[in-house]
Amino acid sequence: MADLPILKFEEKIVETVEKNPVVVVIGETGSGKSTQLSQILHRSGYTKSGIIAVTQPRRVAAVSVARRVAHELGVQLGEEVGYAIRFEDRTSDKTIIKYLTDGCLLRESLSNPELNQYSVIILDEAHERSLNTDILLGLMKRLVRMDSSSLKVLITSATLDGGKVSRFFSNCPVLTVPGKLFPVEVLYSRERPKSYIESSLKTALDIHIREPRGDVLIFMTGQDDIEKMVSKLEEKVQSLEEGSCMDALILPLHGSLPPEMQVRVFSPAPSNCRRFIVATNIAETSLTVDGVVYVIDSGYVKQRQYNPSTGMYSLDVVQISRVQADQRAGRAGRTCPGKCYRLYPSAVYHEEFLDATIPEIQRSSLAGTVLYLKSLDLPDINILKFDFLDQPSSESLEDALKQLYLIDAIDENGLITHIGRTMSELPLEPSLSRTLIEANELGCLSQALTVTAMLSAETTLISTRSKNSEKKRKRSSSDLPDGSGWGDHIQLLQIYEKWDRANYDPQWCIDNNLQVRGMMFTKDVRKQLCQILQKIAKGPLDVQSNRRSKEKTDDYKSLRRALCAGYGNQLAERKIHHNGYRTLGYKSQLVQVHPSSVLEMDEDGNMPNYVVYHELIATSRPFMRNVCAVEMSWAIPISRKLEKMDVNKLSGGSSASGEYGPKGDEQLGSPKKEVDISKSPDDHDSRIQAARERFLARKSKK
Numbered sequence: 217m218a219d220l221p222i223l224k225f226e227e228k229i230v231e232t233v234e235k236n237p238v239v240v241v242i243g244e245t246g247s248g249k250s251t252q253l254s255q256i257l258h259r260s261g262y263t264k265s266g267i268i269a270v271t272q273p274r275r276v277a278a279v280s281v282a283r284r285v286a287h288e289l290g291v292q293l294g295e296e297v298g299y300a301i302r303f304e305d306r307t308s309d310k311t312i313i314k315y316l317t318d319g320c321l322l323r324e325s326l327s328n329p330e331l332n333q334y335s336v337i338i339l340d341e342a343h344e345r346s347l348n349t350d351i352l353l354g355l356m357k358r359l360v361r362m363d364s365s366s367l368k369v370l371i372t373s374a375t376l377d378g379g380k381v382s383r384f385f386s387n388c389p390v391l392t393v394p395g396k397l398f399p400v401e402v403l404y405s406r407e408r409p410k411s412y413i414e415s416s417l418k419t420a421l422d423i424h425i426r427e428p429r430g431d432v433l434i435f436m437t438g439q440d441d442i443e444k445m446v447s448k449l450e451e452k453v454q455s456l457e458e459g460s461c462m463d464a465l466i467l468p469l470h471g472s473l474p475p476e477m478q479v480r481v482f483s484p485a486p487s488n489c490r491r492f493i494v495a496t497n498i499a500e501t502s503l504t505v506d507g508v509v510y511v512i513d514s515g516y517v518k519q520r521q522y523n524p525s526t527g528m529y530s531l532d533v534v535q536i537s538r539v540q541a542d543q544r545a546g547r548a549g550r551t552c553p554g555k556c557y558r559l560y561p562s563a564v565y566h567e568e569f570l571d572a573t574i575p576e577i578q579r580s581s582l583a584g585t586v587l588y589l590k591s592l593d594l595p596d597i598n599i600l601k602f603d604f605l606d607q608p609s610s611e612s613l614e615d616a617l618k619q620l621y622l623i624d625a626i627d628e629n630g631l632i633t634h635i636g637r638t639m640s641e642l643p644l645e646p647s648l649s650r651t652l653i654e655a656n657e658l659g660c661l662s663q664a665l666t667v668t669a670m671l672s673a674e675t676t677l678i679s680t681r682s683k684n685s686e687k688k689r690k691r692s693s694s695d696l697p698d699g700s701g702w703g704d705h706i707q708l709l710q711i712y713e714k715w716d717r718a719n720y721d722p723q724w725c726i727d728n729n730l731q732v733r734g735m736m737f738t739k740d741v742r743k744q745l746c747q748i749l750q751k752i753a754k755g756p757l758d759v760q761s762n763r764r765s766k767e768k769t770d771d772y773k774s775l776r777r778a779l780c781a782g783y784g785n786q787l788a789e790r791k792i793h794h795n796g797y798r799t800l801g802y803k804s805q806l807v808q809v810h811p812s813s814v815l816e817m818d819e820d821g822n823m824p825n826y827v828v829y830h831e832l833i834a835t836s837r838p839f840m841r842n843v844c845a846v847e848m849s850w851a852i853p854i855s856r857k858l859e860k861m862d863v864n865k866l867s868g869g870s871s872a873s874g875e876y877g878p879k880g881d882e883q884l885g886s887p888k889k890e891v892d893i894s895k896s897p898d899d900h901d902s903r904i905q906a907a908r909e910r911f912l913a914r915k916s917k918k
Contacts, residue, residue, distance in 0.1 A: 220248030221247045221394050222243060222247045222248040222249055222252045222256075222393050223252060223256075225391070226259075228391065229241070229256055229391060230257070232391060233257065233260075233336075233368055233370065236388055236389055237360040237365075237367065237368060237369060237388075238356070238360055238368075238371070238385040238388040239368075239369075239370050239371075239390075240370075240371045240372075240378045240381050240382055240385075240388060240389070240390040241370055241371070241372040241373075241390075241391050242372075242373060242374070242375075242376060242378045242390060242391070242392045242393065243372055243393040244374055244393065244395030244397070245374050245395045245397060245546040245547075245550075246395035246504075246546070246549075246550055247374075247393045247394065247395045249374075249393065250277075250281050250340055251284050251285050251288065253338055253340075253370065254270050254285060254313045254336075254338065255285065255288070255289065255313075257336050257368075258312065262336050262368070263312040263335065264335075265335045265366075266332070266333055266334050266336070267311060267312055267313070267334050267335065268313050268314070268334070268335060268338070269314050269316060269321060269334045269336070269338065270313070270315045270316070270338040270340055271315075271317065271318040271321050271337070271338065271339050271340060271349070271352065272315060272316070272318070272340055273317070273341050273344045273348070273349055274317070274471060274498055275302070276473075276498060277498070278299050278300075278315045278316055279299050279301065279315075279478075280482065282297055282306075282313075282314075282315035285297050285315070286298075293306065294306040294308060294311075295308055295310045295311065296310050296312050296313065297311065297312075297313045297314075298311040298313075298314055298315070299314065299315040299316060300315075300317070300320045301317050301320060302317065302319060302643050303643070303741050303744050318339070318351075318352055319348045321337070321352060322348055322351060322352060322355075322588060323643055326588070326591060326592075326640055326641065329592060330359065330362070330364075330365065331359065331367065332365075332367075334367065335366075335367070335368065336367070336368045336369075337356065337367065337368070337369050337370075338370040338371075338372060339352055339353070339356070339369070339370070339371045339372065340372050340373075341372070341373060341374075342371050342372065342373045342376050342381070343373035343374060343375045343376040343572075344576075345575035345577070345605075346576050347576040347577050347580050347582075347585060350575060350576070350577045350605055350606065351577075351585055351588065351589075351604075353371070353384065353604075354602060354604055354605070356385075357384065357385060360385075369385075371385075374395070374543065374546075375539045375542065377572070378390040380605070381605065384605050395546070397546060398549040398550070398551070398552050398553045398554065399549060399553050400511075400545050400546065400548045400549040400553070400554045400555065400556050401553075401554070401555045401556070402555075402556045402558060403557050403558065404558050404560065404562045404565070405557075405558065405559050405560055405561060406561060407561060408515075408559075408560055408561070408564065412514040412515070412516060413436070413441060413444055413445055413448070415559050416434050416436070416512050416514055416559065417449060419557050419559070420432055420434060420449060420492060421449075421452055421453075423510050423512075424456075424461055424462075424464060425461050427510065429462065429509075430490070430507070430508070430552070430554070431485060431491040431492070431493065431508045431510070432490065432491070432492045432508070432509075432510045432511075433493050433499060433505060433508045433510070433511045433512070433547050433548070434492060434493065434494045434514075435495060435496070435499070435500075435512065435514055435544055436494055436495065436496060437496070437516050437517055438470070438496060438518040439468075439470050439472055439496075442469075442470055442495070442496065446467075446468050446494050449466050449494070450466050453466070462489060462490050463489040463490070464489065464490050464491075464492060465486070465491045465492070466491075466492045466494065467480055467481050467491060467494070468493075468494050468495070469481050469493050469494065469495035469496070469498065469499055470495065470496045470498060471496070471498055474733050481493055481505055484506070484507060491507065493505055496517075496518070497517050497536075497540065499547065500540060500543040500547070504547075504550065505547070506550065506551060507551060508550060508551075508554070509548060509551070509554045509555070510556075510557070511544055511547050511554065511555070511557065512557045512559070513541060513544045513556060513558045513559065514559050515535060515536055515541070515558065515559055515564065516533050516534065516535060516536065517533070517534060517535075517536050517540065518532070519531070519533075520532075520580075522581045522612075523834075524609070524611045524614075524615035524616075525611060526805055526832070527615070527785070527786070527799070527832055528832040528833065528834050528838060529581075529831055529833050530833065531833070535564075535569055535570075537569055537571060537572050538565060539571065539572045539573065540573060541558070541569060545558075575606045577604060577608045578606060578608050578609065578612075580612075581612075581615070581616065581619075582612050582613060582615070583615075583619040583645070583646045584645055586616040586617060586620060587616075587625055587632075587646055588640060589602060590620070590625075590630075590636065590640075591632055591637055599613055599616075599630075599867045600613050600867045614863045614866075617630070617863055617866040618785065618863065618866070619646065620646065620866075621857065621861060621866055622785040622857055622858075623646060623650045623782060623783075623785060624650070624781070624784075625639055626866060628860055628861065628865060628866070629865050629866075630865050630866040630867055635650070635653055638653055638752060639653065641748070641752050642745075642748060642749075642752075643748070644668065644672055644745075645672075647782045647783050647785075647786065647830070648668045648671060648672060649782075650781055650782040650784070651667075651778050651781065651782030652664050652665065652745075652749070652778075652782075654778040654781035655775065655778035656753075657778075658774040658775075658777060659774060660778060661749075663774075663775045664775060664778050664779075665742055665746065665749075666708070666709050666712045666713070667708050667775070667779075668745065669738045669739075669741040669742035669745060670708040670709075670712060670738050671705075671708070671830060672741060673741045695728055696710075696711055696728055697710030697711055697714060698814050698816075699815070700772060701815075701845075702776060702815075702844060702845050703813065703814065703815040703827065703843050704815065704830075704841075704842045704843055704844060705775070705776075705779055705830075705842065705844040706772055706775070707814045709775070711730070715735060720735075776844055776845065776847075777847075777850055779828055779844050780828055780846040780847075780850040780851060781850075781854075782828075783830070784854040786799075786830070787799070787800040787827075787828055787851050787854060787855065788800060788807060788827050788829060788840060789825065789851075790822070790823050790824065790825050790826070795808070795817070795821075795822065795823045796808050797823075797827065797840065799832075800855045805838065806838070807832060807838040807840050808837065809823065809839070809840055809843050810833070810839040810840060810841045810842075810843070813840075813841070813842075815827070815844075815845065824845035824846075825848060826845070826847065826848055826850075826851045827840065827843050827845055827846060828843070828844055828846055829841065829843045830842035
């Protein structure tokens with residue numbers, strides 16, 4: 217730690233922070249910014265007036281860096297140094313340095329908008345431009361302008377455009393701290409390989425056989441590719457002639473790994489053994505793995521993208537940016553001179569790669585973001601004109617406003633409702649928050665909690681070692697509940713309840729080819745959601761009654777009705793004489809039920825007339841994933857709300873009159889404000905606007 221470059225600038229950093237509310241720190245790779253900035257400010261006395269918060273875009277990074285800082289300070293993790301990530305909080309009253317995800321800090325700001333428990337907030341790895349970090353940048357800009365605020369804000373990164381951020385914060389100072397990098401030799405391929413997995417495998421074996429000792433970091437696009445690569449590499453290494461080269465230890469690294477497997481990556485290799493770390497882009501900057509001398513860069517990353525015109529997500533493998541490529545190469549020069557093997561030609565790097573990654577705020581659904589902004593009780597905020605570092609498209613913001621209106625989070629004037637305010641207090645996407653609130657009204661909160669936990673924990677039903685898991689799920693689920701014909705949400709509930717009746721036995725999961733870790737995480741998520749709901753509600757809630765002597769259709773009906781309220785903007789109607797569906801509302805398109813679904817046809821071979829879906833995904837064709845049957849009487853009132861929708865009113869700010877909604881003292885499940893949906897808008901301008909939107913929608917299809 218003593219020779220980290222940032223420590224040579226300690227005096228300058230402290231002096232600059234004292235004189236300025238906002239400072240941008242460009243700490244190059246290897247400078248020690250993530251672990252040392254908080255300690256520098258701690259030594260300067262900032263922890264005497266509040267906690268030092270350090271945000272990370274990724275959960276794995278928040279945990280690992282907190283663990284490292286606790287070790288360096290000689291304290292127990294969770295005491296003076298702690299961390300907070302979604303569904304896990306390891307802090308205490310003693311905590312003075314707190315690492316947390318940017319999403320957790322946003323959630324804290326709802327209950328304490330001034331964030332006055334903190335003396336310093338450090339937004340680390342800001343170059344990743346995560347959705348939450350971009351919102352925090354806008355929020356910090358508001359906070360530091362307040363006369364009463366003594367908050368210090370540091371925005372740190374290895375590759376961020378410091379000048380751009382400085383201008384955003386009224387030309388705040390930019391400090392550049394050099395990194396500790398050894399020279400890295402960059403080697404390009406002559407052409408793009410047909411398979412980057414096979415090319416990575418060949419390159420890794422060549423390094424292992426021919427190059428001196430040193431660990432190898434291989435960048436893959438996602439968990440599936442990582443598992444294939446680990447399996448193939450293990451097989452190839454084991455087939456090498458004994459004694460022809462050193463031993464090898466092959467380790468995966470991605471965000472879904474359990475903590476005990478993540479920790480293995482940070483332990484040094486055994487003697488006479490080379491480590492191969494096969495990782496996602498989490499290893500670009502968020503985590504530093506010591507001992508890496510060789511980097512294999514496939515040139516690709518898996519990126520989740522949202523199309524607001526269709527409401528559809530796609531998970532695409534796309535080319536990385538030049539910034540990402542440089543970050544990956546830099547991983548090879550941390551401890552000694554290294555080599556970076558780029559599996560693409562030099563011309564691709566210089567001519568095809570973008571300068572920097574497209575910010576997440578410009579490729580994500582913004583419903584949760586807009587709900588957060590609406591809940592801040594800041595009447596001057598106009599959603600369409602909020603001060604973002606990079607403005608998202610107006611189409612994305614309008615899409616989010618429509619989503620929130622259709623699930624009763626905001627009213628027709630864009631004002632947050634008591635339902636929306638309660639939704640904002642839950643660490644869930646809006647559709648699941650709304651489902652829980654409706655379920656409490658209908659007496660099926662316990663069942664809805666289970667479904668929500670299963671979905672929000674992103675549990676993979678089939679073991680990750682299975683190949684073609686989506687196709688295999690349907691074939692492998694014969695011993696599991698079938699959803700009683702109603703669909704996937706009901707099946708998720710039935711699976712959890714069956715596991716509950718087995719007393720949460722891990723062997724039951726194994727016998728049914730379910731991920732033990734995923735199911736255990738679901739159990740933890742459900743418990744924490746119960747605790748959060750108990751705090752929000754003023755009265756007792758029935759959140760624990762899992763066990764039932766027999767299945768009750770009435771329970772499923774109430775749950776399905778709650779799901780319909782939660783997924784109000786995600787409704788679809790079956791086309792006559794065809795099992796394809798047409799999405800309702802402003803996203804009218806043809807989709808199909810995903811092959812993995814357990815939704816059943818009736819005796820005439822037809823699917824249910826109306827369904828809700830958890831998400832739309834674009835693969836070989838548009839699919840609805842996680843689908844549940846609902847009734848027409850529940851669906852039609854939601855679709856009729858579109859008749860009185862005016863996106864300009866929904867935006868709020870100066871265009872909307874009156875105060876923002878109630879101050880959050882309503883009980884969970886208090887009576888809903890009735891909305892008259894039987895009448896069309898009387899306003900002439902609204903009708904013209906609605907006609908214009910219909911015309912544009914028809915035009916876009918041609």
